Amino acid sequence: MMTTFSNFFLTFVLLSQATFSLSKRCHPEDERILLQIKKELNNPTLLSSWKPHTDCCNSNWDGVACSALINGRVGYLSISNDTKLTAQFPPSIGNISYLESLFIYDLPKLTGTIPESLTKLTKLQYLTIRATGVTGPVPKFTAQSRSLVNLDLSHNNLFGTLPPLLYKLPSLSGVLFNNNKLTGSIPPSYGYFDNSNLADLDLSYNNLSGKLPISLAKLDTYVVQLAYNKLEGDASMLFGSDKKTNVIDISGNRFNFDFGKVQLSKTLAILDVSHNKIYGNFPTGMENVPLLNVSYNRLCGEIPKVGYFNTFDVYSFIHNKCLCGSPLPSCK
Template sequence: MKSSVGFILFLSFHLFLSLPYPSLSAHAKCNAHDKQVLLEIKAAFNNPYHLASWNPDVDCCGWYALDCDRNTGRVIALTIFAGNISGEIPPAVGDLPYLQNLMFHKLTNLTGQIPSAVTKLVHLRELTISWTNLSGPVPSFLSQLKNLTSLDLSFNDLTGSIPPSLSELPNLLDLHLDRNKLTGSIPDSFGRFAGNSPDLFLSHNMLSGPVPKSLGNVNFSIQIDFSRNKLEGDASFLFGKNKTIQFVDLSRNLFEFDLSKVEFPDSLTNLDLNHNKIFGSLPVGLTELNLQFFNVSYNRLCGQIPQGGKLQSFDSYNYFHNRCLCGAPLPACK
């Protein structure tokens, strides 16, 4: 009798373990309003195969290229990339009120301009529109998205100047405007960001003029890349012993300053100054840095390359085409 009772209890226990746990597996269904907006976006893109999973008969939280909040069913991420998507970004994207991440990436047939409707996305933290054929300006209205931590508009056909109002974004950590056709100067306001200064990626544009002196007061946390523009004048104030920056790329510009007087931060690991008009000698302080990349070729430098540190670990191509630079890895000084 005892064995029979024990067997029944054993079966009951294992049956209990096999039952689903609603509190762990429950997932709120997609919000009906958000679902309708997504279908409008799909229709605006002419119902591409890339969005074939966007079936109105299926819960939209299971659709491709988006994420929902598990508790509310509201769409919080729309990330469309690497698909055959044609047309312009539909204004309907602004009707997903809880969106935190919006991405259109590697969509070469995406055209038009950045729609002002995105300003309705007050919860947006990450906005990525990159590797597309979007044109027009970098809109100043993007400064209304106060919760943005990342703004990536790289690899497009954007033109015009950089709006100074972007410095009003208090939570921005990185700003990518590289590989466009932007003109004008770097805004002076970029030396006075409302929050911490973001890493700046402005390379491969047609920016001109001097770097604003206000940027000398900024301690960029990791990286700045101003390469391949038409920037000129003194940029030595971007450095300093009290800074914590790690990567600096000022290559292929028209910068002209005395490198021998520059003090570099101990944190610096990557420094690219090639193809400028920089003069003077290489400061001995460079030997104290843990450099992983270093290039000063095609400048107007003179004198002996300091011995020690990592400076001799780079080959001659990182030093050649200077006025009278000498010493290993270049030929010995005469």
């Protein structure tokens, strides 16, 4: 009788395991890769829910979700907000072949380089690696990455030059490389992004240098941020009355051009040109810009008493060659 019960129990266990295995959505290859990533990250507490023999597709694994289009394949991965996680960037992430969204952020002790294998993820649309300790160059994204919509590699320790072929990625709406250690000049190809898609170009707080390529006159995006680099010369090509620009921030550079000759977008809401060598007077339409900073330049003339000029304080205008009028001292 006992033998019969034991056989029954063993059969029940085997059938239960088989049923569970058949019910698991997570593809075994993706499960293997995720567990390898966990190992490469030194098995952090953050990933304690990643356990073998459980289903990564049923919201059991924190930060993991499977694709809505491809059954059983991991399409979403987020690892973030852990000041204690200490490891090199896990190279195995580049092996999750159906990945659509990858978010790695607020991991200050995550070091190493970003693997080039990420550029071979043909379905990747959203890539964020932000506020980490990763270093090395920006990966060279090629035509294989044509699905990429948003590329955020900000607040890291990346060095080297800007990748020149990004403009060939037709779906890009955001390129954020700010707060790194990038050097060299802005490639002329950056004037050839698809303006119907690109909304945000942020290269601020790096060590970029040289003159802006004239091709940037073709750039027509909502946000252009080049603040606090070592750029010089003319930046007037960034402006244009027919552009859709909302934000231009070129502060903290060495730009030197006649401000009075630029044409402002009718949609311009934030303009910061402070801490440069810009000269001349205010361009037509400046009174329609709600947020303005022209301090620490070489501007001249009387500050108009119209529109938004009546709302700005002294810090929007201080340290110019010969600006005068409220909120600065009166003109003589």
